[in-house]
Amino acid sequence: MAGKKNNELGVLRPYDFVKPSVKISYALLIAFLVLALLVALMPFVWVMLAGFKDQREFIRGLRHALPEGGVRYIPRLLPEVFLLERYIKTWNDTRFYRYYLNSLIVVAGSVISALVFNGLLAYGLAQLKPKGHKLVLGLIMGSMMLPATTSLAPLFVNINRIGLSGTFWPLWLGVGASAFYVILYKNFFEALPDSVMESARLDGCGNLALFFRIVFPLSMPINMVIIIYAINGTWSDFLLPYLVLNNAKWPGGAPMETVMVRLFSYQSSNQATDIDIIRAIVFSIIPPILLFILFQRRITENIVASGIKG
Amino acid sequence: MNHTGWGARPTRDGSWHRLKKDLGAWLIMLPGLALFTFFVWLPLLSAIRMSFYKTEGMRITEFVGTYNYAFILYKDPDFWRAVQNTFMYTLWSLLIGFVVPMALAVMVHETRRGKSLFRTGLYLPNIMPALATIFLWKFLFRADGSGGVNMLFQQLGFAPTSWLSNASLVIPVIVVIMTWKGAGATMLIYLAGLQSINQEIYEAAIIDGAGVWGRIKHITIPQMYNLGRTLLILQVIAVFQILYEPMVLTGGGPNNASVSLMQLVYRHAFEYGDYSKASSISVLVSLVLIALTLVYNSISRPKEV
Numbered sequence: 001m002a003g004k005k006n007n008e009l010g011v012l013r014p015y016d017f018v019k020p021s022v023k024i025s026y027a028l029l030i031a032f033l034v035l036a037l038l039v040a041l042m043p044f045v046w047v048m049l050a051g052f053k054d055q056r057e058f059i060r061g062l063r064h065a066l067p068e069g070g071v072r073y074i075p076r077l078l079p080e081v082f083l084l085e086r087y088i089k090t091w092n093d094t095r096f097y098r099y100y101l102n103s104l105i106v107v108a109g110s111v112i113s114a115l116v117f118n119g120l121l122a123y124g125l126a127q128l129k130p131k132g133h134k135l136v137l138g139l140i141m142g143s144m145m146l147p148a149t150t151s152l153a154p155l156f157v158n159i160n161r162i163g164l165s166g167t168f169w170p171l172w173l174g175v176g177a178s179a180f181y182v183i184l185y186k187n188f189f190e191a192l193p194d195s196v197m198e199s200a201r202l203d204g205c206g207n208l209a210l211f212f213r214i215v216f217p218l219s220m221p222i223n224m225v226i227i228i229y230a231i232n233g234t235w236s237d238f239l240l241p242y243l244v245l246n247n248a249k250w251p252g253g254a255p256m257e258t259v260m261v262r263l264f265s266y267q268s269s270n271q272a273t274d275i276d277i278i279r280a281i282v283f284s285i286i287p288p289i290l291l292f293i294l295f296q297r298r299i300t301e302n303i304v305a306s307g308i309k310g
Numbered sequence: 311m312n313h314t315g316w317g318a319r320p321t322r323d324g325s326w327h328r329l330k331k332d333l334g335a336w337l338i339m340l341p342g343l344a345l346f347t348f349f350v351w352l353p354l355l356s357a358i359r360m361s362f363y364k365t366e367g368m369r370i371t372e373f374v375g376t377y378n379y380a381f382i383l384y385k386d387p388d389f390w391r392a393v394q395n396t397f398m399y400t401l402w403s404l405l406i407g408f409v410v411p412m413a414l415a416v417m418v419h420e421t422r423r424g425k426s427l428f429r430t431g432l433y434l435p436n437i438m439p440a441l442a443t444i445f446l447w448k449f450l451f452r453a454d455g456s457g458g459v460n461m462l463f464q465q466l467g468f469a470p471t472s473w474l475s476n477a478s479l480v481i482p483v484i485v486v487i488m489t490w491k492g493a494g495a496t497m498l499i500y501l502a503g504l505q506s507i508n509q510e511i512y513e514a515a516i517i518d519g520a521g522v523w524g525r526i527k528h529i530t531i532p533q534m535y536n537l538g539r540t541l542l543i544l545q546v547i548a549v550f551q552i553l554y555e556p557m558v559l560t561g562g563g564p565n566n567a568s569v570s571l572m573q574l575v576y577r578h579a580f581e582y583g584d585y586s587k588a589s590s591i592s593v594l595v596s597l598v599l600i601a602l603t604l605v606y607n608s609i610s611r612p613k614e615v
Contacts, residue, residue, distance in 0.1 A: 010419045010420035010421075011420065011525045011526055012522060013512075016522055022522060025522075029421075030421065033418065033421065036414060036428075037428060037431045037432060040434060040494065042458075043435075043450060043458070044434075046450065046458045050449070050458075059454075075461045075464065116341075117341055117342045117345055120338050120341060121341075121343065121346075123338065124336070124338050124339035125339070128331075128335035128338065128339075129335070130331070130333075130335035130336050130339075133335075133339075136339070143354065145547075145600060146354065146596050146599060146600075147551040147599065149572045149575055149576070149592065150354065150592040150593075150595070150596050151356075151357050152575075152579070153353075153360075153579035153580075153588045153589060153592075154357050154360060154589070155349060156580075157356070157585065158356070161368070173345055173348075174349050176341075176342065176345045177349040179350075182342070207338055208338060232437055236438075238439075238554070263441055263442060267445070267558070274449070277449075281442050284439060285438055285442050288438055291437070292437050296430055299433075299437065300430065300433055300498055
């Protein structure tokens with residue numbers, strides 16, 4: 001965009017800063033923003049530091065021997081010692097890697113399903129436009145306004161009825177019916193140049209080949225956005241995975257629960273100590289943090305373009 | 311032969327061609343349509359149907375007309391409690407959740423250095439898994455000294471408080487947590503709005519002698535008004551769907567002081583095993599949401615999504 005630099009300017013102009021009142025307000029503004037930044041980030045710092053404590057230190061605070069004898073406990077942000085082994089021990093004892101692996105399987109299948117099913121549907125709506133496609137578009141847009149919880153109970157009944165409960169299938173395929181991704185794809189496909197399509201068609205490409213050989217590779221920017229959203233969304237998803245995978249087992253007897261489902265079972269079953277749950281929270285937020293570090297620009301820019309919160 | 315596709319004339323030959331082409335297109339869309347049918351449309355229709363029937367476990371037994379609705383509206387005290395709570399959630403989220411992102415956006419927009427640091431940092435809570443952050447906040451708001459918030463309070467010389475078991479504090483506390491998580495994303499949308507204000511308007515105002523406050527009052531705020539109105543409705547729609555927060559933090563307590571409508575749906579369906587009552591509540595909520603969405607659409611019409 002031309003003049004982007006200029007649009008970064010706010011209300012204040014360099015020459016406003018000659019006034020002391022503006023200088024002071026600006027200093028206050030920065031101070032306030034730094035405070036807001038601390039509020040936004042402190043919980044993460046707190047939980048990571050808390051994970052280094054042991055259960056007693058976490059509950060009672062740091063032990064202080066008093067000079068006149070006896071002890072006092074003082075709550076403190078920093079742990080007494082930084083032992084990474086404590087995290088590793090929880091990771092191994094709770095076999096957390098199992099839940100990580102389950103989550104990764106769910107994420108991988110969901111990403112493929114998100115790209116293929118939503119992409120093909122949007123391709124039909126944006127490019128092929130068969131008779132009646134407007135009705136489908138209306139139904140898809142319409143379903144966007146209703147909360148997913150509305151249809152959760154009947155969906156769960158149907159999943160059970162066709163015997164897909166206790167498998168990953170409902171989680172994989174469910175992402176293939178995302179109104180949000182279809183709309184994102186449709187908007188992108190509509191902007192693709194017709195000339196490319198037409199020449200590919202003249203070369204004798206069928207619709208399906210056209211999608212996979214031309215449309216899909218040309219849509220890398222939006223594919224990336226949907227991949228990022230789908231990874232983050234599936235990793236964080238909880239309610240349907242909980243209903244479907246609760247108590248489900250792999251053939252060998254290992255649980256099929258995802259990381260989020262495990263986190264929820266911890267609190268309802270009292271089988272983990274506070275500090276184990278704290279460490280599990282840290283494990284569960286590491287992948288989204290990595291994803292954010294890798295794709296920070298893309299994520300923040302697209303939030304604005306789509307105008308819809310994740 | 312006419313095989314260029316896009317603008318085929320409906321000649322006798324062409325209409326046959328068109329039909330064949332449409333069929334191919336529908337085939338390509340079929341897998342997606344099947345998934346939408348199974349995961350979205352059919353469950354929605356079943357929910358409406360179930361709300362007029364009696365269910366036993368997963369079986370629909372007999373048609374009961376509007377009995378379920380009458381029960382929910384007249385005999386289920388939890389429902390009106392949840393409606394009342396939703397009203398309180400909305401009120402608090404207007405007081406806290408609406409103002410915070412707007413103020414943050416205006417302030418971040420003014421920064422001359424470190425803008426991307428503020429943007430990124432304030433947005434970070436948004437991409438965290440909802441469930442994990444709610445657990446995190448549950449620890450932070452613990453009643454004893456191990457909770458992070460009480461730890462801070464004690465350092466500052468206040469007495470520790472039992473945040474989540476206090477009926478008059480629990481909803482504001484939940485709204486604070488939701489704002490902490492959601493404000494960054496809304497802020498980015500406001501920021502984009504602020505960046506789209508034509509700079510010449512400011513220049514002209516400055517030439518006319520407008521001071522800093524004058525510029526904010528007469529240009530920035532009016533320009534944000536439309537966006538604010540739109541985001542306000544989106545926020546109310548989101549508040550109607552609160553589920554995880556009360557479910558994990560309080561279980562709806564103390565004494566139903568924080569129970570939400572969607573949580574009632576969950577309770578009826580998966581704790582009491584009464585799918586028909588769950589469906590009738592979700593149909594009622596959906597009607598309100600459809601009304602709100604229609605208002606939203608009529609307001610934000612000029613801007614295509």
